[in-house]
Amino acid sequence: MTSANHLSLETLRQTLIRQEETLIFAFIERAQFKQNQPCYTPGAMEALSGNQSMLDFFMLKTEELHALSRRYISPEEHAFNTALPKPLLPAFEWTAPIVQNTINSNDEIKRYYLDVIISKICQPGDCGNYGSSVTCDIICLQALSKRIHYGKFVAEAKFLAEPEAYTDLIQRKDTAGIMNQLVNKEVEHRVLKRVWNKASAYGRDPDFNDAAPKVLPDVIADIYQYFIIPLTCKVEVEYLLQRLD
Amino acid sequence: MTSANHLSLETLRQTLIRQEETLIFAFIERAQFKQNQPCYTPGAMEALSGNQSMLDFFMLKTEELHALSRRYISPEEHAFNTALPKPLLPAFEWTAPIVQNTINSNDEIKRYYLDVIISKICQPGDCGNYGSSVTCDIICLQALSKRIHYGKFVAEAKFLAEPEAYTDLIQRKDTAGIMNQLVNKEVEHRVLKRVWNKASAYGRDPDFNDAAPKVLPDVIADIYQYFIIPLTCKVEVEYLLQRLD
Numbered sequence: 203m204t205s206a207n208h209l210s211l212e213t214l215r216q217t218l219i220r221q222e223e224t225l226i227f228a229f230i231e232r233a234q235f236k237q238n239q240p241c242y243t244p245g246a247m248e249a250l251s252g253n254q255s256m257l258d259f260f261m262l263k264t265e266e267l268h269a270l271s272r273r274y275i276s277p278e279e280h281a282f283n284t285a286l287p288k289p290l291l292p293a294f295e296w297t298a299p300i301v302q303n304t305i306n307s308n309d310e311i312k313r314y315y316l317d318v319i320i321s322k323i324c325q326p327g328d329c330g331n332y333g334s335s336v337t338c339d340i341i342c343l344q345a346l347s348k349r350i351h352y353g354k355f356v357a358e359a360k361f362l363a364e365p366e367a368y369t370d371l372i373q374r375k376d377t378a379g380i381m382n383q384l385v386n387k388e389v390e391h392r393v394l395k396r397v398w399n400k401a402s403a404y405g406r407d408p409d410f411n412d413a414a415p416k417v418l419p420d421v422i423a424d425i426y427q428y429f430i431i432p433l434t435c436k437v438e439v440e441y442l443l444q445r446l447d
Numbered sequence: 448m449t450s451a452n453h454l455s456l457e458t459l460r461q462t463l464i465r466q467e468e469t470l471i472f473a474f475i476e477r478a479q480f481k482q483n484q485p486c487y488t489p490g491a492m493e494a495l496s497g498n499q500s501m502l503d504f505f506m507l508k509t510e511e512l513h514a515l516s517r518r519y520i521s522p523e524e525h526a527f528n529t530a531l532p533k534p535l536l537p538a539f540e541w542t543a544p545i546v547q548n549t550i551n552s553n554d555e556i557k558r559y560y561l562d563v564i565i566s567k568i569c570q571p572g573d574c575g576n577y578g579s580s581v582t583c584d585i586i587c588l589q590a591l592s593k594r595i596h597y598g599k600f601v602a603e604a605k606f607l608a609e610p611e612a613y614t615d616l617i618q619r620k621d622t623a624g625i626m627n628q629l630v631n632k633e634v635e636h637r638v639l640k641r642v643w644n645k646a647s648a649y650g651r652d653p654d655f656n657d658a659a660p661k662v663l664p665d666v667i668a669d670i671y672q673y674f675i676i677p678l679t680c681k682v683e684v685e686y687l688l689q690r691l692d
Contacts, residue, residue: 219652220479223661227472227649234465250516250535263512267505271495271578290495291577332536333516341586396654403653404472407464408644416468 209299211359214352221349222397226404228345229323229425230416232338236329237320241336257316260336261343280351282308282343300358303444307437311346314429315339322421350430353437360384360438361445372446380439390431398423454544456604459597466594467642471649473590474568474670475661477583481574482565486581502561505581506588525596527553527588545603548689552682556591559674560584567666594675598682605629605683606690617691625684635676643668 240246241256251259265283268274272289274281277298319342361368364383371379401422405415485491486501496504510528513519517534519526522543564587606613609628616624646667650660 224476227476231469231472247516247536249537256516260512260516263508267508268578268582271492271501271505271581273578291492292494333513333518336516337513396652399653403651404649406648407641408648409641 209355209359209362211356211363214355214359218349218352218356219396221345221352222400223404224345225342225349226397226401226417226422228338228342229319229422230405232320232335232342233323233325233417235324235331235335235338236327237324238328238330238332238335240328241332241339242316242320247332256332257336257339261340264340277354278348278352280306280308280347282312282347300354300441301445301447303354303441305351305354305437305440305444307350307433308343308347310433311350312343314433315343315346318429319425322425323417346430350433350437353434354441356434357384357438357441357445361442368442369446372442375443377439377443380442381435384435384438384442390427393431394423394427397426454600454604454607456601456608459600459604463594463597463601464641466590466597467638467645468649469590470587470594471642471646471662471667473583473587474564474667475650477565477580477587478568478570478662480569480576480580480583481572482569483573483575483577483580485573486577486584487561487565492577501577502581502584506585509585522599523593523597525551525553525592527557527592545599545686546690546692548599548686550596550599550682550685550689552595552678553588553592555678556595557588559678560588560591563674564670567670568662591675595679595682598679599686601679602629602683602686602690606687613687614691617687620688622684622688625687626680629680629683629687635672638676639668639672642671 244255244258245253247256247259250256254262262283265274265281265286269281269286269288270290272291272293273279274286275289275293277300320339360383367383368380371383398419401417401419402415405417405419406413489500489503490498492501492504495501499507507528510519510526510531514526514531514533515535517536517538518524519531520534520538522545565584605628612628613625616628643664646662646664647660650662650664651658
């Protein structure tokens, strides 16, 4: 739970580091099952989900439930669906530490997950465990969404640390300049190394260290390098472009 | 997915070993949040769940969704609720490798989880992350239920390996004798050691090996020693007592 007085870059980094575990665990869990393409084909489970894919149907039902318990009033959370019920629980009391914005990259997240990630972490084919697969998919997608949209908090903290430099770049709509100001290649390198090490440790039985890991550490590091980190940067830039509105 | 020709003790053991990861990951995820007692108090979230506890409400809604996609027609799965909708998906084709039985230990599992496990794995207090806590609880409870009821498959495999000895004990309703025949202290010892090692490896950032683990390995080993293993044995005995009906 983030509030205004926790918006230090160090606290945010600790949160992002903890989210690595959540993501790696989620990928390892999904990797138990084959790719199970019918889960993602609209109409393939017509009796259950009509024209929707099974994943879309499960995601909608899950988000409807989570919306009732106020998940999506948190600035950390972003729904994959738009028409969701209003929360039945009273709003959590917090001071939103970021400004109002309209950024939601979930469509892009879902597309990459379906097009790339599933085929990288799961064996090809169909094992029939559709419900289990889709349940894992939702945990993966929600964890990716949370991790990537955390870029908004990171961007806000970076803005507050150097308001003049960012204000100038934002007013000139200098997207490349903002990106250049945000990126820290040394930090990125440390993230990739740490994620590789975690994937290696968590994907194995420690008593059988020479067994193949359940998901290759290279695959997890690649997902960070080619997808999570760049899309997080994109969210950071988009957020900053709206920062002064 | 288990089918008749996979009912070897070795295959079952591999499945149980894999389920250790699922359980340990689930406990580590839940441990991110405080105990959050209001989630378990009936009526504490009246606007959301009426007289039910928030956990019971989320579990019911989750099981209703999973029932539609045929989760509970699998002999591996046991619902925490009784009044659930019929599956909309056609039944998965398999030959049930165990006999019909009425065993469902979920009430006992839920009681132990709420009374003991949460307070062992989570910090005391209330962090307000109720939806996140309950979502993790459901994953923990479902994983515990699956692991413990797997005793039915183990019992069937043991029965098939020594049908005369078990038939005699079952016909004499010799519960203590059945238990004695089932138990293998050497295997149990190996399970506890392996679970401790996994909890130690998965609960830490491998780059900071001297940091405290997210859930103490002793806690996870104790949950196995004092709850999961004895309750699994109880399920095995109950199953065998119904085996010849």
